[in-house]
Amino acid sequence: MRIIGQIDHPTLKISVFKNDNRTSVKFENSVSEITLKMGDDDRFRTVEDIQRLIDPVLLEAVNQQLQSMHTARLAAIARSFPASDASEFETIL
Numbered sequence: 001m002r003i004i005g006q007i008d009h010p011t012l013k014i015s016v017f018k019n020d021n022r023t024s025v026k027f028e029n030s031v032s033e034i035t036l037k038m039g040d041d042d043r044f045r046t047v048e049d050i051q052r053l054i055d056p057v058l059l060e061a062v063n064q065q066l067q068s069m070h071t072a073r074l075a076a077i078a079r080s081f082p083a084s085d086a087s088e089f090e091t092i093l
Contacts, residue, residue: 005047007054012062016050025050027062032069034062 001024007014013028023038023045038044044053 007051016047029066032066034065
């Protein structure tokens, strides 16, 4: 798999990959990533083709999924590592 390009976005890193005839698009923020696999489809051969695909509606859906993943991650951390009631610091008088 090799990177064939990146698409500018103010808050996401968007990378386009090629593996044989298959194209994938990865959307990343600071804590999560989503990859869309376009498969072996002649409509998605170039970075320019992928740029046409990435419209405001798709970006909004990706952002919602990334936010949902972040919320699920925080909830899993809270379940797995609950905050203790005991203070971790020594009391100073």
